[in-house]
Structure formats: structure tokens, C-alpha cells
Amino acid sequence: MVDVRGKKISVIGAERSGVAAAQLLHRHGAAVFVSDFGKGESTLRHLEELQAEGIPGESGGHSERVYECSLMVISPGVPTDAPVVREAQQRGIEVVAEIEAASWFCRGPIIAITGSNGKTTTTTLLGRILSDAKKKHVVAGNIGTAFSSLVLDADPETVVVLEVSSFQLDFIRSFRPRVAVVVNITRNHLDRYGNSMERYAASKARIVMNQQPGDILITNADDEWTKKVLHGSSSTNIRFSTTQELEQGAFRRGGTLVTRMAGKEASVIALDEITIKGDHNLQNAMAATLAAQAVGVSPAHIKATLRNFKGVEHRQEVVREVDGITFINNSKATTVEAVEMSLRSYDRPIVLMMGGKDKGNDYSTIYGLVKE
Numbered sequence: 535m536v537d538v539r540g541k542k543i544s545v546i547g548a549e550r551s552g553v554a555a556a557q558l559l560h561r562h563g564a565a566v567f568v569s570d571f572g573k574g575e576s577t578l579r580h581l582e583e584l585q586a587e588g589i590p591g592e593s594g595g596h597s598e599r600v601y602e603c604s605l606m607v608i609s610p611g612v613p614t615d616a617p618v619v620r621e622a623q624q625r626g627i628e629v630v631a632e633i634e635a636a637s638w639f640c641r642g643p644i645i646a647i648t649g650s651n652g653k654t655t656t657t658t659l660l661g662r663i664l665s666d667a668k669k670k671h672v673v674a675g676n677i678g679t680a681f682s683s684l685v686l687d688a689d690p691e692t693v694v695v696l697e698v699s700s701f702q703l704d705f706i707r708s709f710r711p712r713v714a715v716v717v718n719i720t721r722n723h724l725d726r727y728g729n730s731m732e733r734y735a736a737s738k739a740r741i742v743m744n745q746q747p748g749d750i751l752i753t754n755a756d757d758e759w760t761k762k763v764l765h766g767s768s769s770t771n772i773r774f775s776t777t778q779e780l781e782q783g784a785f786r787r788g789g790t791l792v793t794r795m796a797g798k799e800a801s802v803i804a805l806d807e808i809t810i811k812g813d814h815n816l817q818n819a820m821a822a823t824l825a826a827q828a829v830g831v832s833p834a835h836i837k838a839t840l841r842n843f844k845g846v847e848h849r850q851e852v853v854r855e856v857d858g859i860t861f862i863n864n865s866k867a868t869t870v871e872a873v874e875m876s877l878r879s880y881d882r883p884i885v886l887m888m889g890g891k892d893k894g895n896d897y898s899t900i901y902g903l904v905k906e
Contacts, residue, residue, distance in 0.1 A: 535638055542605075545609075555682040606629045632682055633698060634706045646698050648699065648714075649717030650738075672687060676696075706744075708744055713750045713828050715824075753771060753772075753773050755778065784821075807840070810843060823836050
């Protein structure tokens, strides 16, 4: 555990993660100051609540006081190139992510899951497997609950499952997942990385930077960028594939999901029994299966969950069926690859309604599918 007693720490962002980080650090004796550029209703309410706890703050901009610190903790929504971050770095102030600060107080083993597509489904599924297997765990991170808000609830036997984004990984220092999962690395958020796929992939690869021998890295053997940037780690690499049989990892053999770990092979489940459909969801299921096995969950428990897991809202979620027409909410398909994988999951005629903000994507891969 890092000793923060008496340390001046500025927290940037007064929403869920920032508030939780401020409370955690304050509880451990730090002199915390919270600053938020916005001044919306929730921001002002949160700052009032923090003030009542003895944590001062400000809204509507970042004053000089925000730099009167030796450490700055930033919320996930704060861009890496935000002026307040750049200024802090120029002044020699160390800047870390909320997940980094929370990890200083974490006693349980961390399973960190990232990826351009599928990380929320994989994280949710893994949490469900652990719950069904009656294994002590918490689920937090980018999925909705701030790591800082529940880290103290985790004892050494509690598995901490975290969904982490590239933005969070950009500012880790000692964050060490005992099991790191990279579902895939495809074009996403390039608008935040100077339209550079190399920079974006390098951010994802930071998930392994502090892993040690005995730790586990779970990766997608079918994903080119994952293979390109995730190599040379001191941890044990276990892979999954929907296209090839592997010496160690998860793969399909005929109509069965098979795992092979530590010399033991298990036929986990028939593919047609898995409720979530599509090759992309099979990859998610494989990743979650390997992570669950890595912390001691049996194939039988995993099978039971895979047969009943219905998926996550806004991800190929069946909303309603009217006059033979199925309406599907897939609004979380925010990358071209996610749209492509979703379209390939159905063999019925599709009417696609799509829009949003471009993030530096290449749409050529779905021209043919959309034309059909």
C-alpha cells in the first residue's frame, strides 16, 4: 500500500470516479483538492457533498490551486492532452489514473480486461461466472462502478474484476493485474491518439507493463494488432482462437468450446448451447472462460453460466418482435469492427440504422455488408 498521509493531491473530475478517488485518498490521510472544468448540477452537488466531508473543491475551471500538489489523479473522462494535464506534467507533477490510485489499496488479485470491442460483455460475463460459482469478487472500472469506491471491500481472497480503457491505462504507474485480458485491438478512439493506430495499440499494451512471472496474460490469437504489440511480457501468455487449435488456451473443436491449461484439457460446452451468438461473442466467452479458470473456477460452473447468460444491454439486445420483425438495440457498437461482427451474426435480411461521431475509422470493411 502506498502511504499518502499528508500528501497534497489534486483530483481532476467531480463525477463518479473522481469523487470516489477523492474520498479514498482523504480517508487515508491525503490533503485532497478536487477540480472540475464543468459546473453542471451533478458536479456542484458532488462538490457540496465532498465539502461536507472536509474535501475542498472548485468548478467551472482549474485555478492555480490545482497545481499546488505533488500528485494529480485524473478521472477516465479527462483527455490525456487536456490543458490541465499538460500543465501539470510541464510543472513536474506526477499524473496518474484513478485505477492506479485505487490499486495502491487493493489487497485482492486483479483481473483487468481491455479491448476495442467486447470488453464490457467479457467483464460482465466473467462477473456472472464468478457469482454463479460462489467465488468472492467485485466488478468495477469502466463498466460503471469506480474502482476506488469498493477497493476497501476486497480482502485478499476477493477477485477484483476491472474493465479498463486505453485512457485509464495511459496513466498507470504500478498497476499490476495478476490476470490481464486483451480481447482485441482494432481501430477506435484514434481521434484521441493523433489518428495513430500505433499509439492507440501501445496504450492497450500498457496493461502488461507491471506483470511478473507467474501472472497471466490472455490474448486473442486471431487479432493482428494484439500479436504485434503484446509480446515479450514476463507473464504467461494464454491465447484463445475461433480459427485454430492451440497448444494452450481456448479454441473450438468441431462444435465444442475446448480449453487446454497447465496440461489439462476440458470440453467446456457445446457451441450451440452458448446463449450469446456470433464469433465475436464466442471470443468474449473464451476470454471469460480462461480468466475464470485462471482463478480456479471449474469448467462445470462455467458451462452453467454460458448456457444462461443473455448478454449486456445495448449490445445485440432484442428489444421487441412485431409482425415477424425483430428490433435489436446495438447502440454500443461504436466501432466499424463491432458493426461488422454484429451484421455477420445474422442470416436474416437486415435494415441498418447507424449514425454518430467519427473517431478516425475506416468504413471500407463494411461497404459490402451494408450494400447487401
